[in-house]
Amino acid sequence: MPNALHKNWRERWFPNGEWMVLLALIAEIGIFSSVAQNFFTTANFVEVIRLSVELGLLALALTPVIITGGIDLSVGSMMGLSAVVFGALVMDWHWPVAAAAFATLLIGCAGGALNGMLIAEFKIPALIVTLGSFSAFRGIAEGITHGAVNYSGFPKSFLFLGQGYLLGVPAQLPVLLIAMIGYGLLLHRSVIGRGLYAIGLAGNGARWAGIAVGRRIGLVYFLSGFAASVAAIIYVAHLGQAKSDAGTGYELDAITAVVLGGASVAGGRGTILGTVLGLFSISILQNGLHLAALPSELTGILTGTVLVLTIAIDRMRARGRTLIQEEAIEMKNSQVAILCGAILAGALITAGANVWLVRSLKTMPSSASGGHTAVIAVMPKAKGDPYFVSCRTGAEEAARELGVELIWDGPTGLDAAKQNEIVESWITRGVDAIAVAVENQAGISTVLRKARQRGIHVLTWDADAEPDAREYFLNQATPEGIGNALTDEAARLLGGKGDFAIITGALSAANQNQWIAFIKKRAQEKYPGLNMVTIRPSDDDRDKAFSETQTILKVHPTVKLIMAISAPAVPGAGEAMRQSGRKDVDVIGLSLPGICKPYIHDGVVQTIFLWNTKNLGYLTVYAGAMLSQNKIPAGATSIQAGRLGSLEINGSQIILGAPLLIDKRNIDKLDF
Amino acid sequence: MKRFRSELSVAFAIVALLIVLAFLAPGFFTRENLSDLVLANMPVLIVALGMTLVIVTGHIDISVGTTFAICSVAAGEFAKLGLPAVGAGMAACVIGAMLGAINGALVAYVRIPSIVVTLAAMVAFRDALRWITQGAWVQDLPANFQWLGTSQAASNGITFLVAAALVISIGWGLRNLPAGRSVYATGSNENAARLVGIDSALVTFSVFAITGALTGCAALLNSIRFNQIPSNAGIGMEMKVITAVVVGGTAITGGRGSIQGTLLGVILLGIISPALTYLGFSAYWERAIQGLIILCAVGFDAVRSRLERSAGDFAERTA
Known part of the structure; x- marks a missing residue:
């Protein structure tokens, strides 16, 4: 243990190797400044900070928890x-915002307590406790x-907290600063x-030293519940x-930030400075990848690698330092062989991934030389x-045909916050047109309006934003149309009366909930004999x-x-029907022909509905390109969309x- | 009796749930429903066997969901290359074991905390798989892949036998074999274990590799029940598995736990959701009730052991 008085500056500021995270x-x-457009600008750093606040609050709150x-x-x-x-409280009970916020913070405190x-x-x-409260x-x-x-x-005044600027910095930044200083x-x-x-x-030593262990531990969880509710209000x-x-x-993500910042999950180690560095290394990585239009899958791969590497280097160095005092861990030949094998396996997997990378890079459209190539950024939900994967094929086809550059990126799961983040980065990057399959209307509209103010053409596809936030909505089918078509088909198959059950995606999925509302309405108005017995979630898992x-x-x-009514749910239900051997129950739904083909041919799935997803992707890019060249005059009643x-x-x-x-009749003619 | 004390509260919860079902929804006990339930929970059970070993060693593996997805896709791709289903299954197990070995080597020999290693593996490999497959499912599997080329009943029988063999052999081996005892020793006190001549690093490495191989096996047994393989399988599986293991009485701090406890944990978690459906609860409240039942089971256990401790103290003082 080095003498506290002789600590040099590095040990004082970076006791746990946080300098490695700083270097990263x-x-x-450095890298993103050279490869990503408009990365090294004040406006972009302001946005990165705004996007880091909620995660930052959680990471700060988790630091003392992990230290104990x-x-x-x-x-x-x-x-x-x-x-x-x-x-x-605000919308249903009409409480004033301040009172509602106060009550919310109390809920956070109660949960933490x-x-x-x-x-x-x-x-x-x-x-175990937090695993339980995680689901509860x-x-x-x-x-x-x-x-x-x-x-x-x-109210606008409340939204200012999350969307406005205070003296040029995001309005929520002071909250993060206060939390940093407080926790520091x-x-x-x-x-x-x-x-x-x-x-x-x-823990025991601390108790014998006279520390009120129980009360201290209670305090850190109490504070983490409180911080989570603060983060929730800012998120809203x-x-x-x-x-x-x-x-x-x-x-x-929050745990990753804390651990990346040098905290030890075994307890006793960690600093606020480290957590802040860890937080920003994650959020800048995500932001930079979006701006450089690199696939967002790299985020996970790189975060994971950096996480393991920084700690491995730290461990190696620590072992080097203490080698003289402690006897070195002996390694047998067999262990060395196993270790080598594991490393080799890792290298092979990396190499395999690289081959795929090279292959996938080749298929990316190369930008045409000379003149400005329009950049169309398209976001799936x-x-x-699989639904959006098949839309992408059509989008790529249109991009090749028109010679425009296509950026296809979006959240890996349904995530409204992530969608906003990606649109923000596209605005900073300066694309020509943005087309979004909207997960949440109110959430995305603010940022889409901002894009329009910056002169970017905005489209929505698959699901719409608020009408003034975009120029055109590419309407493949209305929720009402889908609900009615499904209900009519159900009534036809059941002969107008009988029980049916719905299998939805996630219970909170907005699209599905809209369809269910229209299904219920249609059944009530037109088919009194139809009776919906139950709704079960599938979480989009076959x-x-x-x-x-x-x-x-x-x-x-x-x-x-x-x-x-979720794409993977139809084959799931079809397989269950086939294995049960029940011939008297029909399956219909909303899904892709590609994954339902075997079941439709077998007759366990009767009918599915869908628009041509390839055409939808094609139209999205086509309309985006036409808009960016101002080829859709105001008041037009039709467009010529290529094929x-x-x-x-x-x-x-x-x-x-x-x-x-x-x-059965037409499924073999469809290729999506 | 003392041996099984930590599993008692879980067993009690299961029995209580079954009694309620027997009165209110006797349809739950049909042979068909029970066999469906067993098959549906088979993957979680097999992975939980490995997870029990990992947690008894004092570590954790949150990358199993990702490994499950990679092994499922790999099994399908190998089958499409013309390997017979059994060969494809072997390949899936080997890939699982390799992924587990990478985790194990980093935890045992580089000495990085397991939660960090497996968190990194979970995120990095999941994103790598997403990138490679671009979300596409594995389709057009050869006809002899589903049901291993036999009938549905035969294949289900094989699945059941494999799972039973794994439960019995691992459960027996963990209690009775020197290798099994060394898992407990390593988890109770790693340094002491090393001093009595146990190669604790090798034990740690092995439990991760075994968990990987079991995950591959689970992935295969799940895949052969369908005729196409989604590339996003296993999301959230790690939570289900870890919950089942800790609800089954395995101490998260290592050194204590049993396969029969894990079996009970899997049973409890596996029947809660269908039981609530049978009892007519709305799906919207299911997750909250699930969380509460888990908290109650663990809380009951904690309160009981606390009462026992204070009773013990009292006995000591008055002795």
């Missing part, structure tokens, strides 16, 4: 619960809103903070919407979804749809038709055509 951060900034050797997995779920409570009590008082391991908090939020209620329309003082300048380190290093102000899915997955269908068949033997021919424009909506009814 500088390297990121604990963990809090419930912070993301607490954000969801707080957001819903806040939304309900519950965690703290179970951990400190009942001595249940933190991982999110579950309560979904329960009270039915996953569907989406509070929006908050608590951890590094107070007796309580020293106690937290002691607890993390040796930032997106302009409150929904039960707020903050999904934030806990892992979720990148990995295997879950499979077992939900099995359960429905047994619990509700009267059900004669399953309506699966699609003439399409009708109704007001500000470009109509793709009616949804396709797909069954």
Whole structure:
């Protein structure tokens, strides 16, 4: 242990090797400044800070938790619960914003105190407690809103907190600064903070040294619940919407930031400076990749690599230092062989990934030389979804045909906050046209308006934003049209009366909830004999749809038709039907012909509806390119969209055509 | 009796749930429903066996969901290359073991905390898989892939036998084999284990590799029940598996836990959701009720052991 008095500056400021993260951060900034457009600008750094506030609050709150050797997995779920409570109080109960915010903070404190009590008082391991409250908090939020209620329309003065500027900096920055200073003082300048380190290093020793261990541990969880509810309020102000899915997955990002910043998950190590460096190295990496139009999948790969590398280097150095005092860990030949094998395997996997990378880079459209190539940025709701994957094929076709550059990027799962973040980065990058498949109307409209003010053409496709936030909406089918088509087909197959069940995507999915509302309405108005027995979630997971269908068949033997309204749910329900051998139950739904083909041929799935997804992707890029060349005059009633021919424009909506009814007769002719 | 004490509260919760079901929804106990439930929870169970070893060693592996997806896709791709289903399954297990070995080597020999290593692996490999597949499913599998080229009943039988063999052999081996005891020793006190001659680093490395291989096996047994393979399989699986293991009484701090406890944990978590459906609860409240049941089961256990501790103290003082 080096003498405290002789600590040099490096040990003082970076006791846990945080300098490596600082180096990584500088390297990121250096690289992205040269490869990403408009990366090194004040405006961009301001946006990066704005996007880091919610995550930063969680990461700050998790730092003392991790220093005591604990963990809090419930912070993301607490954000969801707080957001819903806040939304309900303001919009449904008409409380003034300040009072609602206060009550929300109380909820956060109560949740944190519950965690703290179970951990400190009942001595249940933190991982277990917060794993439980992780599902309980999110579950309560979904329960009270039915996953569907989406509070929006908050007063402008409140939205300022998340969207406005205060003396040129984002209005929420002061909150983050206060939290940083507060936590910095608590951890590094107070007796309580020293106690937290002691607890993390040796819990029993700390108790014998006279530290109130239980109370200190309770305090850090209490504070983390409080910070999560603060983050939730800022999140609501930032997106302009409150929904039960707020903050999904934030806990892992926050933990990553803390650990990247040199904190030890075993406790006793970590600094606020390190957490802040870790936070910004993650958010700058994400921002830079978006601006450089590199695939966002690189975020995970690079974060993971940096995480393991920094800690590995730190460990190696620590071992080098202590080698003289401690006996070196002996390694047998067999272990060396295993280690070499593991490293070799890792290298092979990396090499394989590289081959794929080279291959995929080749297929990217190369920009035409000479003159300005229009850049069309298109965002799906979720990148990995088979539906959007097939839209992408059409989008690429149009980009090749027109010689424009296509940026195709979006969240990997349904995530309204991520969509805003990506649009922000496109504005900074300066693209010619943006087309978004909107996950959340109120949330995205603010940022789309901003894009229009900067002279970028804005389209929406698949799902619409608020009409004044975009120029045209590429309308493939209205929710009402889909709901009616499904209900009519169900009535036809059931002969006008009988029980049916719905398998939806996630319970909080906005699209599906709209369709369900229209299905219910249509059934009530036109088919009084139809009776919807139950709605079950599949979470867009084929295997879950499979077992939900099995359960429905047994619990509700009267059900004669399953309506699966999420793309992976139709094959799931179809397979369950085939394995059960029930010939008297029909399956219809909304899905891609490609993944349903075997079931439609077997006759277990009767009908699916969909528009031609390839054409939708094609039209999106085509219309984007035409807009950026100002080829759609105001008041036009039709456009010539390449191979699609003439399409009708109704007001500000470009109509793709009616949804396709797909069954045995036409499925082999469709290639998407 | 003392041996099974930590599993009692879970067993009690299962029995209580079953009694409620017996009165309110006797349809739950049909042979068909039970066999569907067993098959649906098979992947979680097999992965949980490996996870029990990892957690008993005092570590954690949150990359299993990603490994599951990679192995599923790999099994499908190998089958399409013309390998028979069994060969493709072997290949999936080897790939799983390799991914587990990378985790294990970093944890055991480079000594990076397991939660960090596996968090990095979970995120990095998931994104790599997304990039490679671009979200596309593996389709047009050869006809002999589904049901291993046999009938549905035979294949389900094989699945059941494999799972039973794994549960029994790992459960027995963990209690009775020197290798199994060394897992407990490493988890209780790594330094002490090393001093009595146990190669604790090799134990740690092995449990991760075994978990990877079991995840590959689970991926295969799940894939052969369908005729196409989604590339986004296994999202959130790590949570289900870890919850089942810790609800089953395995101490997250290492050194304590059992396969029979894990089996009970998987059963409890596996029946909650369908049981709530049978009892007519709305899907919207399911997750909240699930969280509460878990908290109750663990909380009950904690309160009981606390009462026991204070009773013990009292006995000591009055002795």
